[in-house]
Amino acid sequence: ARAWSVWEGGTVSFYPSQDRMQSFTNEAFALAFARIECHYFINAGFFERDDQIIANIDRVRHIPGVIVQGRYDVVTPMKTAHDLANAWPEADLQIIADAGHAASEPGIIDALVRATNNFARR
Numbered sequence: 001a002r003a004w005s006v007w008e009g010g011t012v013s014f015y016p017s018q019d020r021m022q023s024f025t026n027e028a029f030a031l032a033f034a035r036i037e038c039h040y041f042i043n044a045g046f047f048e049r050d051d052q053i054i055a056n057i058d059r060v061r062h063i064p065g066v067i068v069q070g071r072y073d074v075v076t077p078m079k080t081a082h083d084l085a086n087a088w089p090e091a092d093l094q095i096i097a098d099a100g101h102a103a104s105e106p107g108i109i110d111a112l113v114r115a116t117n118n119f120a121r122r
Contacts (some may be wrong), residue, residue, distance in 0.1 A: 005030035008037070014072045014100040021027030054087045064122070065091035066115040069110060 002025060009024030010016070023029055040046070049055070065088065069081035078095070085093035092115075096107035103112065 001034035002030040004034040004037070007094065008033070009066050010076075011074050012100055012102040013105055014070065014098055015105065019066065020104075021036065021103075054083060057084075057087045061088060061090060066111075066118075067093045068096065068108060068111045069093070069097050070101055070105065072099065073101040075101040 004027065005024045006021070009021050013020060024033070044050075048093060065082040067081050067085055067088075069076070071078065081093060081095070085091060086097075094111050094115075096105070096111055100108040
């Protein structure tokens with residue numbers, strides 16, 4: 001569990017963080033994290049099929065959306081954001097130049113806060 005957690009912790013951020021890595025090496029955290037991730041993987045992310053979101057995009061097309069993607073995200077590759085944006089051109093695709101996968105990265109935080117504030121003003 002610890003090896004799994006440390007590997008994942010090392011892939012989520014563009015900028016490595018000792019604090020983040022310490023949490024991923026914590027035995028209790030590592031076990032919980034590995035169990036949750038395995039549960040999702042074993043259940044295919046709880047999707048019926050790999051393209052479920054894109055295949056059903058018409059169900060949410062009318063809802064305003066922002067797709068925030070870190071340029072260096074190796075967990076969810078850039079192709080997935082581009083595929084979603086192509087299927088949902090009404091959404092605003094934002095590529096964060098200096099970010100990976102983690103929502104805690106400064107550029108991702110900024111984009112998510114801006115999107116949330118824009119939605120609040122609508």
